[in-house]
Every structure is written in C-alpha cells, then in structure tokens.
Amino acid sequence: MSASSTLADRWALERIRKSVATAPLDFRLWDGFELPSIAGPPVATIVFKNRRALFSWIWDPDLNFGEAYMFGAVEIQGDLLRALEVIYEALGVKPRPWWLWQSSNDVSAARENVHQHYDLGNDFYRLWLDHEMVYTCAYFPTPEHSLEEAQIAKMDLVCRKLKLKRGERVLEAGCGWGSLALFMARHYGVTVTAMNVSSEQIAFARRRAEAAGLDAGVTFVEDDYRNARGRYDVFVSVGMLEHVGLADFHTLGETIGRCLEARGRGLLHFIGRNQPMLLNPWIRKRIFPGAYPPTLREVFERVLEPGALSVLDVENLRLHYALTLEHWRRRFDHASEQVREMFDDTFVRAWRLYLAGSEAAFSTGMMQLFQVVFAPGASNAIPWTRAE
Amino acid sequence: MSASSTLADRWALERIRKSVATAPLDFRLWDGFELPSIAGPPVATIVFKNRRALFSWIWDPDLNFGEAYMFGAVEIQGDLLRALEVIYEALGVKPRPWWLWQSSNDVSAARENVHQHYDLGNDFYRLWLDHEMVYTCAYFPTPEHSLEEAQIAKMDLVCRKLKLKRGERVLEAGCGWGSLALFMARHYGVTVTAMNVSSEQIAFARRRAEAAGLDAGVTFVEDDYRNARGRYDVFVSVGMLEHVGLADFHTLGETIGRCLEARGRGLLHFIGRNQPMLLNPWIRKRIFPGAYPPTLREVFERVLEPGALSVLDVENLRLHYALTLEHWRRRFDHASEQVREMFDDTFVRAWRLYLAGSEAAFSTGMMQLFQVVFAPGASNAIPWTRAE
Numbered sequence: 215m216s217a218s219s220t221l222a223d224r225w226a227l228e229r230i231r232k233s234v235a236t237a238p239l240d241f242r243l244w245d246g247f248e249l250p251s252i253a254g255p256p257v258a259t260i261v262f263k264n265r266r267a268l269f270s271w272i273w274d275p276d277l278n279f280g281e282a283y284m285f286g287a288v289e290i291q292g293d294l295l296r297a298l299e300v301i302y303e304a305l306g307v308k309p310r311p312w313w314l315w316q317s318s319n320d321v322s323a324a325r326e327n328v329h330q331h332y333d334l335g336n337d338f339y340r341l342w343l344d345h346e347m348v349y350t351c352a353y354f355p356t357p358e359h360s361l362e363e364a365q366i367a368k369m370d371l372v373c374r375k376l377k378l379k380r381g382e383r384v385l386e387a388g389c390g391w392g393s394l395a396l397f398m399a400r401h402y403g404v405t406v407t408a409m410n411v412s413s414e415q416i417a418f419a420r421r422r423a424e425a426a427g428l429d430a431g432v433t434f435v436e437d438d439y440r441n442a443r444g445r446y447d448v449f450v451s452v453g454m455l456e457h458v459g460l461a462d463f464h465t466l467g468e469t470i471g472r473c474l475e476a477r478g479r480g481l482l483h484f485i486g487r488n489q490p491m492l493l494n495p496w497i498r499k500r501i502f503p504g505a506y507p508p509t510l511r512e513v514f515e516r517v518l519e520p521g522a523l524s525v526l527d528v529e530n531l532r533l534h535y536a537l538t539l540e541h542w543r544r545r546f547d548h549a550s551e552q553v554r555e556m557f558d559d560t561f562v563r564a565w566r567l568y569l570a571g572s573e574a575a576f577s578t579g580m581m582q583l584f585q586v587v588f589a590p591g592a593s594n595a596i597p598w599t600r601a602e
Numbered sequence: 603m604s605a606s607s608t609l610a611d612r613w614a615l616e617r618i619r620k621s622v623a624t625a626p627l628d629f630r631l632w633d634g635f636e637l638p639s640i641a642g643p644p645v646a647t648i649v650f651k652n653r654r655a656l657f658s659w660i661w662d663p664d665l666n667f668g669e670a671y672m673f674g675a676v677e678i679q680g681d682l683l684r685a686l687e688v689i690y691e692a693l694g695v696k697p698r699p700w701w702l703w704q705s706s707n708d709v710s711a712a713r714e715n716v717h718q719h720y721d722l723g724n725d726f727y728r729l730w731l732d733h734e735m736v737y738t739c740a741y742f743p744t745p746e747h748s749l750e751e752a753q754i755a756k757m758d759l760v761c762r763k764l765k766l767k768r769g770e771r772v773l774e775a776g777c778g779w780g781s782l783a784l785f786m787a788r789h790y791g792v793t794v795t796a797m798n799v800s801s802e803q804i805a806f807a808r809r810r811a812e813a814a815g816l817d818a819g820v821t822f823v824e825d826d827y828r829n830a831r832g833r834y835d836v837f838v839s840v841g842m843l844e845h846v847g848l849a850d851f852h853t854l855g856e857t858i859g860r861c862l863e864a865r866g867r868g869l870l871h872f873i874g875r876n877q878p879m880l881l882n883p884w885i886r887k888r889i890f891p892g893a894y895p896p897t898l899r900e901v902f903e904r905v906l907e908p909g910a911l912s913v914l915d916v917e918n919l920r921l922h923y924a925l926t927l928e929h930w931r932r933r934f935d936h937a938s939e940q941v942r943e944m945f946d947d948t949f950v951r952a953w954r955l956y957l958a959g960s961e962a963a964f965s966t967g968m969m970q971l972f973q974v975v976f977a978p979g980a981s982n983a984i985p986w987t988r989a990e
Contacts, residue, residue, distance in 0.1 A: 303980070353987075354986075355987065355989070356986070357986070488906075488907065488910055488911065488912045488913075488979045489907050489910060490907075509902065509907065510898070510899075510902055510913055511898075511899045511902040511903045511907065514897065514898055514899040514902075515899045518876075519876065519877050519878075519897065519899065522876055522877060523876065524876045524918065524920075524967060524970060525876075525898055525916060525918060525970075525972075526917075526918045527916060527917055527918065528913060528915060528916035529914075529915055529988070530912065530913060530914045530915065530984075532912075533982065533984070533986065577982070578980065579912060579979045579980045579981070579982070582912060582913075584913075591876045591967045592691070592966065592967045593967070594921065594965070594967070596918075596921070598742075598744070598745070598921065599741075599743065600917070600988070601743070
C-alpha cells in the first residue's frame, strides 16, 4: 500500500475521470480518496491500489490499464463488462494514425505469434470452449440457443454460404482444432486440406479425424497458408485474417488466386473495424501479438481486388460475437479456479479482462465480425439468390 | 461506300482482330474482304462500312466503336449481345490509371447530367420499362419471373432489408419516377421524402402520388440530395450513387451523417466494379455523362467510413441486372419503330448498343450490382439475423 494520497495523486485521478467524463464510474485511490461519477449512477468503481498504477494510466492508458489490471494494481469493483462498455463509449473511435507502420508477419513471426496464444494447452481451452472446440464467433439462430448449438449453426452457415457440393476439394487456411474441416467432410462430403501453424492444434485435429474415421477425407497440414499448393473448388478461412496483418494481406490474395479454381468460391470470416484503427496495445502485447482487425475496405483493396475477385455477400455478425464472448466469459469465470491452478492469478485476470474487453468492443460497435463470400470475377457459377 | 480496301486497310483489320484475338468473331471490310475468326466458330461478323470507322477504332476503340456503331458505320451481323460478351471477355479488366482525375459533379453539373438521360421523355421510357417505371436492377426470385414481378420483388427486398416499420420517416435520394417511394408508403406505412433533380420524373411522380391518394405520405422534392435537411429513421438510394462521381462521394456521406438518426438504417443500391475502372468513354459521352461505377472499397472509404457507419450486409445481384437488361432490350427492340419515330435511327442504334453492352458487362462480370445495408456504428438497433 502506498502512502496517503497527495494533491498530485488527486489531480491525476481527476484527470483520468475527465478523460472518460461521460462514463458513469466512480474512481478511488488506495487510501480511500474517491471521485464520484459525473455521468449519473456508477456501474462500477475503478480502484487504483498504488501510485504507479495511477500515473502509468496517465502515461499510456491504452497499454497500462491492462497491465495494471492484470497485475492487480487496478481493481474494478462492480460490473467489469459494463465498466469496459462505458469506457469504450466514452472514448469513441480513435482512427489509426496515417504514419502507422505495421511490421510484416513473415512465416516464422506468424508461427511464433500463433504459438503464444493457441498453444496454451488444449486442456485450458477445453475448460471454457464448446464441445467442438470452436474458438471463433458463433452464430445464434436466436439468442436463446446454446453455445454448442450456435457453433454448429455457424459451421453450417459457412457451408451453406459456400454452397458446398459432395466431392468438392476445400482448402482451409487456419483450421484451429479442426472442427470446421471435420464438419464439412462429415456433413457435406467434401475433401478438405486444412492448414495451421499451431502444432498443438494440428496434433489434436489429427487425433479427432482418426477417431471419427474421417482421416481419408481431411488432411491436416502443419504449415503456413502461404505454402498452400494445388487447386481447390473452395477456399475458406475462419478467424485467421485478423492474425495476418496488413503488410501480408497480399500474400493471402496471392494464395487464393493461385489455389482457387475458375468456378470456385471462397469465404473469409474475420474480426474487423468500421474505420482503420490499431488493436489495443495491451491486447497486442499480452494476448494477440501481430494481430490487426482490418476494415472491409482494407481487405477488399489488398486481398480481393488484386486477383479480380468479386464480392458476392457480406454479413456483419458483431452482436453474435458479443454473445459468444459472454458465453466464454461465464464459462471461464466458472472455471477460474482450475485456470489459476494451471497458470496463476495474473493469467486469470489478464484473460478475464481480454474476454470482457472483447465482449464490450463488440457490444458497443468498436469491433465487427464480417463474413465475406467471394468468387473469381468472371465466374457465373454463383448463387442466383440467397434462398437458392 | 469507300473505294476497294488497300493493304493498309487489311493491316488495320488484322490489328483489330489481334486486339481481341480470343473472341470468336469474323471481321469484314466494306468491299467484302474478310478475316475469319481465329478463336473458333464466330458468334457474329463485325462489318466496317468505311475507312474512317476502321481507323477510328484503332485510334480509340473504347470511344469510337460506339460512335461508329451508332452512326451506322460499323454493323454487327449476328448476335449483338454475344459479340459484346466475347469482346469483353477478350479485353478483360483494364484498371483505372492511378493518375485519373475525375471532375466534380456539383449541383448544377449533376442536374445537367441527369437531365440529359432521364428527361428524354416519360413516353419513351414507358415503351420498354415495366408498368411501375422502375429503371434500376430488378430482383428475380427465379429467372422465370416476369420483369413486372421482379421489380415489385426488388422494392420489397429493399424494404425488408431496411426493416421498415410503420410510421418511420424515410429519406430517398434519387427517386426516379417515384415507384419505390410510393411502394414504401403504400405497403410499409412509412412517410417518405423523395428527392430527384429530374423535373420530368418529379412531375410524373407527383401525379402518381395524387392519383394513388398517397400525397400525404410521400413528398417529392425537386432538388439535389446534398440539400436534404431534417432527420430520418431510414436513408435509401437506389441507382443514384453511380451518378455521384468519386469526387463527390464525401457529400453523400455528409448528407447521410447529417440526416440519419442514431438508431437508423440505410441502404445503397448501385452499379459497381470489382476493381477501380473508368466507365466506357462512349457510354459517358452518349448515355451517362458524369457517371462512375465505384468499387465497394471506394464507397466504404469515402461514403461510409468518415461517418463511422457500419456495413451490415452486402449482396451482389449482377446476374439479376443482366436479366433485367435482357428484358429491357427485348422490349426496346420490340418498340424500336416507335422509338425511331420519337427520335431517329442513330438514337435507336445507340440505345441498342447501350442496352446490349450493359447486359454483356453484367453477364461477363465486368460490372456488379451491389446492395449495401448500413447503420450508425454505435447502434445496436440492427437485425439479429437475416431471417429476423
């Protein structure tokens, strides 16, 4: 515990309160000094437990709020999710500076970035994901459907948008634990080549394919999407594009151009933005190194346009991601003792903030979830209507 | 009739044949000299009736093919539509040069551009449009539906995508002869303010509103969309964006930003491209001065992003426009004697080329028809699913 708060500490707290003036939050220092909400009844109290947390917030709030929260130097008493939502609403949109430079995620950087997040251990993810281990936005036919049902519904939605036909060859870039690849093979009779640079995920997926007797129809390849070869009727990628990074979007476009048949179709499912904006620096540091959620415009300009691909259909499912994250967060909270035993308290707090912060980002419209269906520009082998 | 063809004439013809080498077409000069297709059985014969037509094609084919055809100096014997399709396929995509400068369609230029095309006389358009006088892409639930049914289905599709609710206020930018405005008021009980700079169209629309007893619910305003004032629950624009021009896209975004309620929705329906590309110069000169069919990326970057609008849904209906144009072309051909009496033979040829050329552009994937649904980025008053 720091010493009693000084005038400078209280000035700093006032400055923080002003920076999110429209957010109904109380602010408190380690010695009990409090500044009440100036925006109506508070949804939570932000408690600074030492001077360093207070001033690090002023220095770089985007990074250090997360740092201080994860190490226990800031606490949020009350509703964490609502607190994050009102902060997002108060801050609004900060466009990406024009001078932004993004480093390239080359093949080895991409592997390392993926390893940091997705190789935390399948046992960890099993604690709070659905039975099928799908770690992307679900599709809830109604908000009352279960997470399990909604992940199946999402996979089926993707297959229906792609008009998969028995016997077709599918290339999947970034296949997670293999759920979609196995689903497509099982229910639509297609042959799938599924790529992923996470060795833990690929090993898990291969065991599932064998256990399900689907290893003839699904080939799991531990490799970067850039190394894909061969020609396919369908290209699909669910939840990978946000890890590619702007500087390497052209490599994804080139892969699609090289691998997709003239009468083929493709689908990209990814976290995006309405306006170009960097991912929160704390999320980039602690959760998703190298990640960048793009705007549709950036994807069209750098991935689809160079190969004369034609956009057929776009759907924004951001409210479904907010609900997916609510399910994950509740399950994670429920399993937090087990997570603490696997890792430590800092890990639990970091992941709680990440899950609640992501939910708030989708529920307040700071982030979007886009599904984009496309086809080669000259192909007339495209659906006549959505009802078809 | 020019004199017998010379070696230079035949060299020119050979050069033209090579410029579309993969197109199965025969080429013939005024004296009967012929170069047969080098790409299989020909779908048509291109006949140059004088030397000037031949060399003007070499000089600037994009402009002068249309000029020569419209003045009768080039004939296409055989299937006009197929001839244009194989030419488009042979030419492929020519991206817009990076140094392209587009002049602004300010309020007076926009009025003049619209006047040139849309004020040709309601009697003329009545000859070949559907009963409702809808001069934009229709939506055919199946290809067998009639044009009349498909235009109604299109208007209903737009209303359903916008989730119109009784009593809402709708702003329509570019309302044509008023069909959609009247349809929305009649079937969805909304109040519509519909703007258009074409005086002939507005006068016609007002008479329809009075005749239908809908003049209390629909106000037709003869003015530029940029002058729209007031606040609305819904913004809709069908077939206007392609006349706005890149340089003025920001004015459309500003209009939407100024007029749309925080919980509102909007829809843009427009002719677009997969890659940035100028409209054919002959079409710009003779048919649509000031027009530019944009890519989705250009629309998102210049119209939607600046106002933090969120893309909810995109559908590409280009095959529906090819079929719409087929209906129009057949009706136009059927009425060509009456059109000739109203105007002259040059007009008939120019419009035949425009209609067939547009159909070929949509059927070969050179042009797209996009419907984009959007909402303010922070609004959660958005559909849960498409089924809702």
